[in-house]
Amino acid sequence: MxxxxxxxxxxxxxxxxxxxxxxxxxxxxxxxxxxxxxxxxxxxxxxxxxxxxxxxxxxxxxxxxxxxxxxxxxxxxxxxxxxxxxxxxxxxxxxxxxxxxxxxxxxxxxxxxxxxxxxxxxxxxxxxxxxxxxxxxxxxxxxxxxxxxxxxxxxxxxxxxxxxxxxxxxxxxxxxxxxxxxxxxxxxxxxxxxxxxxxxxxxxxxxxxxxxxxxxxxxxLEGTDGVQKMSKSYDNYIAIEDSPREIFGKTMKLSDPLMIRYYKLLTDKTNEEIRKLKEDLKSGKAHPMAVKKELACFFVERFYSASQAEKEKEHFENIFSRQGMPSDIQEHIFSPKEEGVWICHLIREVGFSSSTSEARRLVQGLAVEINGKKVRDDNLKMDLKKGDEFILKAGKRRFAKIKVM
Known part of the structure; x- marks a missing residue:
């Protein structure tokens, strides 16, 4: 050249x-x-x-x-x-x-x-x-x-x-x-x-x-909050050594304007391609969720592999899209104090019930799901390990992402 x-x-x-x-x-x-x-x-x-x-x-x-x-x-x-x-x-x-x-x-x-x-x-x-x-x-x-x-x-x-x-x-x-x-x-x-x-x-x-x-x-680059610059001290960062699931999930939480900013600064798209993307989003020709998935796949593929990106996309669609789950659900950090966490205790901890007896009734009514699977045993003890992540659902509209620390 x-x-x-x-x-x-x-x-x-x-x-x-x-x-x-x-x-x-x-x-x-x-x-x-x-x-x-x-x-x-x-x-x-x-x-x-x-x-x-x-x-x-x-x-x-x-x-x-x-x-x-x-x-x-x-x-x-x-x-x-x-x-x-x-x-x-x-x-x-x-x-x-x-x-x-x-x-x-x-x-x-x-x-x-x-x-x-x-x-x-x-x-x-x-x-x-x-x-x-x-x-x-x-x-x-x-x-x-x-x-x-x-x-x-x-x-x-x-x-x-x-x-x-x-x-x-x-x-x-x-x-x-x-x-x-x-x-x-x-x-x-x-x-x-x-x-x-x-x-x-x-x-x-x-x-x-x-x-x-x-x-x-x-x-x-602005962090995932769209306000402060990206920094671990602001807890608004996506690390290049985050797990593929974390990278995909954090990307899907970006606001639409911030998503465009990330496309511009972090991908190889030209100014013309960015302009076209913005026009398609504004006209409805492109859906923000689909465009965001493409960005999330780009990051995972870059830092891991194309097969891993496809796997994370499928996981996201199984857990979020196909259950009508919002992509910005609240995240809860959970630190078990003993082995075998009782499901009713977990439901109460995240605020889905005011008591374990109310939580038990939710389980008995088949209103509780973990990663899309109904919980049928109100005495279930969960063996949670550091690093585990899953989606807890209660009723039709209450979701929580649980991260075990």
């Missing part, structure tokens, strides 16, 4: 592009010298799971790989100990080395559900930062000013409102930028909330006598 065609492909789905002209020059040089560009993206292992929010960025990295370039998947095990101040109105808690190390193990495994292992270099910024001497850190710090740091909205707002800014927080963008110097990155990718940090990398490369990296940002 020609450099011009590569730029056009890379531009699609990007937000900030610093700069298109510079990237074209790099691509022309790469093309003529037959030398792939180094494409860097950093991920702080502050949590153990990669989720669909990360997948937006990983998809763009994969796009570069498909164009023949080398991706550097940088695990920020050093920067994770600082805590990224981006978008925060207070100092983030510092993670222990043990926490970061454990989380980093999962990242280096999960990333290859999307990226090509043969075209990916995985490295950790502790490899050079843990060895850095105090004098070297002072030298890096001398290349950037506090005035420039305070141009960041989050730092500026905290400064104006007399909220504390710890000195170590200023180190975060500096270290992230210094990573680009060490790796001699040609391009760095990040979410739109990372733009400032990525530009620091350009500045430090210039001051170190290197050709500055190009910067590309991608949209920040």
């Amino acid at each position: 020609s450099p011009e065609e590569q730029v056009k492909k890379i531009r699609f789905g990007s937000v900030d592009f610093v700069s298109e002209e510079e990237l074209l020059k790099k691509l022309v040089k790469s093309f003529t010298q037959k030398k792939p560009l180094k494409i860097k993206a950093g991920f702080d292992p502050s949590r153990p799971d990669l989720h669909l929010g990360h997948a937006v960025l990983l998809n763009k990295l994969k796009q570069f790989q498909d164009l023949g370039h080398q991706v550097i998947f940088l695990i920020g095990d050093f920067t994770a100990r600082i805590g990224d101040p981006s978008g925060s109105d207070k100092t983030r808690p510092v993670l222990s080395s043990a926490q970061v190390k454990e989380n980093a193990k999962t990242y280096s495994r999960q990333v290859f559900k999307i990226l090509d292992r043969d075209k990916t270099t995985v490295c950790f910024n502790s490899q050079w930062m843990d060895k850095m001497l105090a004098g070297e850190l002072i030298s890096v710090a001398s290349k950037y000013t506090i005035a420039r740091m305070l141009e960041r909205d989050d730092f500026s707002n905290r400064f104006k409102t007399n909220k504390s800014i710890c000195v170590h927080e200023f180190l975060y963008p500096l270290v992230q930028g210094y990573d680009s110097v060490v790796l001699k990155a040609d391009v760095e990718l990040g979410g739109t909330d990372q733009l400032f940090n990525l530009l620091v990398g350009r500045e430090l490369q210039k001051r170190s006598g290197q050709e500055p990296q190009c910067v590309l940002t991608v949209p920040v």
Whole structure:
């Protein structure tokens, strides 16, 4: 693919592009010298799971790989100990080395559900930062000013409102930028909330006598609530290592507008295909439930297999669609305190009855079902294990999804 065609492909789905002209020059040089560009993206292992929010960025990295370039998947095990101040109105808690190390193990495994292992270099910024001497850190710090740091909205707002800014927080963008110097990155990718940090990398490369990296940002993905950005801390995430059933079920709970957003940011559909999809939904030519199932199948197939996606679709239709069950039923976390959970006790616990005697009458009247099968024994003891999930139904319209923890 020609450099011009590569730029056009890379531009699609990007937000900030610093700069298109510079990237074209790099691509022309790469093309003529037959030398792939180094494409860097950093991920702080502050949590153990990669989720669909990360997948937006990983998809763009994969796009570069498909164009023949080398991706550097940088695990920020050093920067994770600082805590990224981006978008925060207070100092983030510092993670222990043990926490970061454990989380980093999962990242280096999960990333290859999307990226090509043969075209990916995985490295950790502790490899050079843990060895850095105090004098070297002072030298890096001398290349950037506090005035420039305070141009960041989050730092500026905290400064104006007399909220504390710890000195170590200023180190975060500096270290992230210094990573680009060490790796001699040609391009760095990040979410739109990372733009400032990525530009620091350009500045430090210039001051170190290197050709500055190009910067590309991608949209920040909203979580399943459609409000906050996707994050485990907001409990609004779909992890790429969630079970196929969880991925399918969480996707089916998305609102219709959010579903379109996920199609746009997480699939390979073109703008024209997205526009057509929206028109078909508006005209009634396409049903939201069917379109959502297609999206859920896409995710399961991507992270597992096509056969698993078909299996989950069939399961969903058996449990939900064919029984007229709503897809947004309430989820109950149940932690058994003893072996053998009495069905009547469970019915009362989820609020389907005010007493076990009322629950017993529901069972005796054949009004209770588990995963579509009627419960006929009011003395039934259920052997529930951690990780079990099932649908409990009482009467015609009361449903609950039970998750055993």
